[in-house]
Amino acid sequence: MGWRASAALALALLLPSSPAAAADAPEKEPSPKVAGKVHAWKSKGGLRYEYFVPESYDPAKGANLTFICHGTGLDRRWGFANHPAGEFRPDDIVVSADGPTEVPNARLYANEEDDLEALHDLQEELSAIFKVNQVLLYGHSQGAFWVFLYAARYPDEVAGALGQAGGIWTNTPVGPGFHHQALVLMHGTADPVVPFSNSAGGHGFLLEKGYPLAHLRALEGWNHWPNAFHAGQQLAWIEGMTTKDPARAGASLKWFEEVREREWVDFSALHSLALRIGSMEGAPEGLRARAAKAAAEVEATAAGHAAAVRAGAGKEKGAKFDGKPWIGRAVRFLRDFRGVPSREALAKEWSALLDKQEKAAREHLRDFWRTRQGSPGKAFGEGVLAVREGFLCGDCADPDFLKTLEAWAKDARKLKIDPAALKAYGQFVPAYAEALEKGWKEYLSGNR
Numbered sequence: 001m002g003w004r005a006s007a008a009l010a011l012a013l014l015l016p017s018s019p020a021a022a023a024d025a026p027e028k029e030p031s032p033k034v035a036g037k038v039h040a041w042k043s044k045g046g047l048r049y050e051y052f053v054p055e056s057y058d059p060a061k062g063a064n065l066t067f068i069c070h071g072t073g074l075d076r077r078w079g080f081a082n083h084p085a086g087e088f089r090p091d092d093i094v095v096s097a098d099g100p101t102e103v104p105n106a107r108l109y110a111n112e113e114d115d116l117e118a119l120h121d122l123q124e125e126l127s128a129i130f131k132v133n134q135v136l137l138y139g140h141s142q143g144a145f146w147v148f149l150y151a152a153r154y155p156d157e158v159a160g161a162l163g164q165a166g167g168i169w170t171n172t173p174v175g176p177g178f179h180h181q182a183l184v185l186m187h188g189t190a191d192p193v194v195p196f197s198n199s200a201g202g203h204g205f206l207l208e209k210g211y212p213l214a215h216l217r218a219l220e221g222w223n224h225w226p227n228a229f230h231a232g233q234q235l236a237w238i239e240g241m242t243t244k245d246p247a248r249a250g251a252s253l254k255w256f257e258e259v260r261e262r263e264w265v266d267f268s269a270l271h272s273l274a275l276r277i278g279s280m281e282g283a284p285e286g287l288r289a290r291a292a293k294a295a296a297e298v299e300a301t302a303a304g305h306a307a308a309v310r311a312g313a314g315k316e317k318g319a320k321f322d323g324k325p326w327i328g329r330a331v332r333f334l335r336d337f338r339g340v341p342s343r344e345a346l347a348k349e350w351s352a353l354l355d356k357q358e359k360a361a362r363e364h365l366r367d368f369w370r371t372r373q374g375s376p377g378k379a380f381g382e383g384v385l386a387v388r389e390g391f392l393c394g395d396c397a398d399p400d401f402l403k404t405l406e407a408w409a410k411d412a413r414k415l416k417i418d419p420a421a422l423k424a425y426g427q428f429v430p431a432y433a434e435a436l437e438k439g440w441k442e443y444l445s446g447n448r
Helices: 005-012 076-082 114-128 142-153 196-208 228-242 246-257 267-278 285-314 328-334 341-349 349-369 376-389 398-410 419-447
Strands: 038-042 048-052 064-069 093-097 101-103 106-108 132-140 162-165 182-188 214-219
Touching: 005 064, 064 076, 064 114, 076 093, 076 285, 093 114, 093 142, 101 228, 106 328, 114 132, 132 142, 142 162, 142 182, 162 214, 162 228, 182 196, 182 228, 196 214, 214 228, 214 267, 214 328, 228 246, 246 285, 267 285, 285 328, 285 341, 285 419, 328 341, 328 419, 341 349, 349 376, 376 398, 376 419, 398 419
Parallel strands: 064 093, 064 132, 132 162, 162 182, 182 214
Antiparallel strands: 038 048, 048 093, 101 106
């Protein structure tokens, strides 16, 4: 399990890989006797897939079944090319299947009933071969949208789903019947392909619908590439929040405990997992003690951040933009420590201000994204207003968004940018970017 503690190795896994670059796995029919290597097979319906059975698989105890669903233009080989077998979900039977819909030179997970049924047929076939305890889903890009649709289509069979670099389709069913599932939207804040706001908005939508196990994981400064480390962390959280087996909840907690690079830890996820274990029926006292210690450590870290933010904001209590590092620290803290008492206390104290800023930022950013292609001059003005009126809203901290404003400011005459908007840019945006950079350094230091 040491790979999770190595930032350098984790980053090395993120190099782009295409189906052509990944060798075909040897074909072998799935069986409890086939373990320790990646093999390929196809379902009775003809859906091709690669799979990995852990050597630890015990037919009497069973294991989780985790599906990897790729993005547009890829195929089944993408899964293990980017998520090493035996290291990614090492205790699970992991399956990376072709998208059921064929497109030129690749496969696609389409928003179609036939595609849902094709993977479900495979799930049933594998469930007849292996003892499956829980079904988990992980999708990237197009696959991210799709896994939430699949989870909603089969709510009694799917424990949870993780979607990276995607969002939630409007036709995805929501409601109380799905509230037992753990759903995670994970997204790089600098994604140039699918905007981070897709996942942020999807998370807000789930919260509005009353989902108790909806979680947003923002990967600060990250782009559209897959990230095996963070995907593994979120799937550990999903299992820990939904399993009825204290031993598996303990395995999820151990995942977090073994991460030596503390700034890579999802503190909000760890805190909620620790609380769940503390009240879990049948959890041994030793496990409860570990969970209590983890929760206390997260709260102590949060308390330090909250104190620093309050001290930096001073008498204005966040109402005034001053370009100082506390702004950057507040943005990260409020987003990354959701559910932790010290964070919630600050959010409640500043609730009127935060609500006002979030509403303003999202209105201006909506107009920014709508007009950026056809009318960059107008979009520039909306972007500047978003920063000026919503500097504590995490959506404004998107590095790609700020770099776009910077590039347009340098080309203001050609883009016919309004002089007043250009002046406002000079007053706010460069100082905001600097406050984010310095504040994030303080934030990371506080996490250690």
